[in-house]
Amino acid sequence: MAMLSVDHLSISFGGLAAVYNFSMEIEKGALYGLIGPNGAGKTTVFNLLTGVYQPKEGIIRLDGQDITGLPPARISHAGIARTFQNIRLFQGLSVIDNVKVGLHESFPYGTLAGVLRLPSYRKQEKAIDDRATELLKIFDLDGQRDLLAANLPYGAQRKLEIARAIATKPKLLLLDEPAAGMNPGETTELMNTIRLIREEFDLTILLIEHDMQLVSGICEELTVLNFGRMLAQGRTKDVLKDPEVIRAYLGE
Amino acid sequence: MLKTIGKKYGFYIVIVLFWLLMTLLGNAGMLTSHFSSLLVPMTYYAIAAVALNLCVGILGELSIGHAGFMCIGAFSGAIFSLLTKEVLPGGLRFFLAFVVGIAFAALFGFLIGIPVLRLKGDYLAIVTLAFGEIIKNVLQAVYLGVDAQGVHLSLDMTTFRMEPDGLTLIKGAQGVSGTPRNSSFTVGIIVLLLTLFLVHHLMDSRDGRAIMAIRDNRIAAEATGIHVTRYKMLAFTISAAIAGAAGVLFSHNVTTMTNISNYFNYNASIMLLVYVVLGGIGNINGSVIAAMILYLLPELMRGLNRYRMLIYAIVLILMMLVNWAPGVQERRRRLKAFLKTRLTRAGKEA
Structure with a gap:
């Protein structure tokens, strides 16, 4: 059974469909990537998964348990932990x-x-x-x-956020742009850390990332979002070759 | 070992030494009666300041209504003492008066917290201000008494009729009178120490970490599995309860509570806030020191009459600078480091 299964998830803000008809399945132990241009709705998907937003439609199941519409604290107890794009530590x-x-x-x-x-x-x-x-x-x-x-310096703050998330004993870890603001050396180190914690804590990981070095380096599968809709889904190698995806990222 | 004890309980020892000094001076007759009369109020304002700091500094919610919780503690404690004046021995009665005053203040803190803690920032401040004023104004207008026919409660003097043998507890604007004078400097210091013990230990536990996590980042706290409403309510209720304890000390010190708006209006709440800000938001021990100094100062300068508020204002500004100005903070830090190296060097040579 899938660790996370999302079924036809939708939310709109004032008539704008921020995420529309979004579905995905993540197998236990997978390292899954969610990519897309700026404003595609990636963080909105995270906010839906963690209960910050309530979906208008759709069902979210974690390890078979329906967690749709639960408040954030309950979702954390159910087994989803996350980090934030703009770091949110207890300063x-x-x-x-x-x-x-x-x-x-x-x-x-x-x-x-x-x-x-x-x-x-x-x-x-x-x-x-x-x-x-x-x-x-x-x-x-x-x-x-x-x-x-x-x-703490910036890079260490990102690491501390991950440490705090893992402390909650999650089944599924959501990382929102973990490599943002890191240089290539730090990114490589981060990739190793992510691999290590997946083994060590028996985690399933879903990450949002812009850094293609990291995405192609560690993600086994990808979903690409564009304007709130799914553009492509599948194995990383295939998705990154998809002409639609290349067009969304690089333009015509 | 000695160092950790010093770090943890140093401030408690300072307070006990202060108590000892004042008691010895008092027994030797070296304190003026005016100064002695300031010692008890000093302790209850310090306690109330700690209560407010728990709310403002640790929970991070600005309340301007804490005088209201003090007011509830003062009235409920006083009424309990009046009712049991003939029945219970002094010590036990005073202890139970604390229990009653704290329980009522906590109950009101809880009830007011339910709507208020949904608000944020300025809105929360305004609504707590309003609740503080409501509590004070209601208690100033209410008539309460017991006689053979039961309990009488009225907001109108003309309809408030008691049997001759009845006991009037709250007499409208004339308030509560005849409360036994049980508060003393020693009791005040004990309650202050217990308060510090409670707040320090709360902060250094999983509940305290959760409360401070909510203060620092509510969204992250929720995502980390913290039940935000529960911990906000917990902190707010405890804060109100401690303010209630300060109120019990108050009513058993002044014995006659008339004209309570002088003591429990928003000025009183703001004054508590001044203690908290100047002592350092989130710095519990700082609140105690600030409350003691700032309460004593204008009282002791009554002789200077015209200039005392001017001096008070200057002291406020100076304390603000010492505690908050980045330049001064940096210098304090350097001085501390310098003294530390000096001391360790001296220790090694010795």
Whole structure:
């Protein structure tokens, strides 16, 4: 069964069909790309999948479970985590606390236990700290654990966002332009990290990207959006050769 | 080990030392009666400032109605004490008055939070301001009493008829009188310490991280699985509850609450906000220091009469600069680093 199955999804804003009749299936463990020119509706698809927007039509199923119309927090609990195109970290919190927020649901001791420092607090906070440190190590951020997230360099902020997303134990990870603003060297490093976390955390990954080096490098399958409609769908090699796709990207 | 204790509980120790100093000076008769009378208010304003900072600095929602929650705590605590004056021993009664005052303030915080926390920024500030004023004005107009026939509640003096043996609790604009004077500097300091303990521990737990995550980025917090409404309500309710505790201290200090609009109008809420801003938004300990200094200052300068508000204004500006101006912050940081290296060097040589 597919990890994510989207069926005829549509949403419009004031008469403009931002996404129209969008369908896709992502198999478990796949690395799937969503590409398209600026304004094609890629981020809108992410916002629909994560409950930021409610679709006008269509059904979204995650691992067989219907998650259409659920609020964002519930969708996160169901197993979708995401990063944002314009980085959204908790800037006033330290690097490690950003990851700890991601572990919120996994270690649910109560308010009273937290305030009175009951044994369940001590035990679970210890586990939270260990787990968060582990995650920071994977992204090579453990050296900056007590730094304010706002003071991290740009590339590290992108990595921290991914670390925070993975902390929620997702089945499906959505990455919104993870390589934006990175140089070719950093992009290569990012590709390796993405491959690594897919193995390590048994993830299915859907990513939006403009960087063709990254897309052709790691995505196994692609969907191309243009003006809210699907232009092409299939194996990366075939899609990138599609004349329609080339025209959408490069013009006539 | 000693260092971590110092870092964590240093401020508590400073407060205890301050309490000790004031108590010793008081016992030695070295404090004027005017100064002694300022000590209790100083503690409840510090507590109320911490409550407001939890709302403004930690939750990130600007409330200008916190005097209203203080007002609810003050009235409900006072009424409880009046009702049980004959029945319960002083200490237990005062403790239960806190429980009642905190519970009522928390209940109102919860109820007001339901509509208010749907709003953002300026709108939230305006609506909390309105609620604060409503609470104050209703309590200023209401008549409440109990007698053999039961509870009497009225907004009109002429229809408020009590049996001769009845006990009038709230007498309209004349407010509540006869509340036992249970508040003392020691009790105030204990409540302040408990408040700090509660807020610090809350901040350093999963709930606190969730609350601050919502403050920093609501959309990301939701996407990370944080139940935004729940944690906003939690923080707002706790904040109101703490303000209620400050109110209980207030009513058991002044004993007669007439003309309450002087104490609980929007000026009072703004004053609390001034304490919070100058102490540092999100800096809990800073609120305590700012509240204590800024409460004492104009009172102590009464002798200067004409100039005291001028000096107060200058102090406000100076504190603003010290806390917020980037240049001064940078210099403070350097001074701190310099002292640190000096101290460690001195430590090594010794």
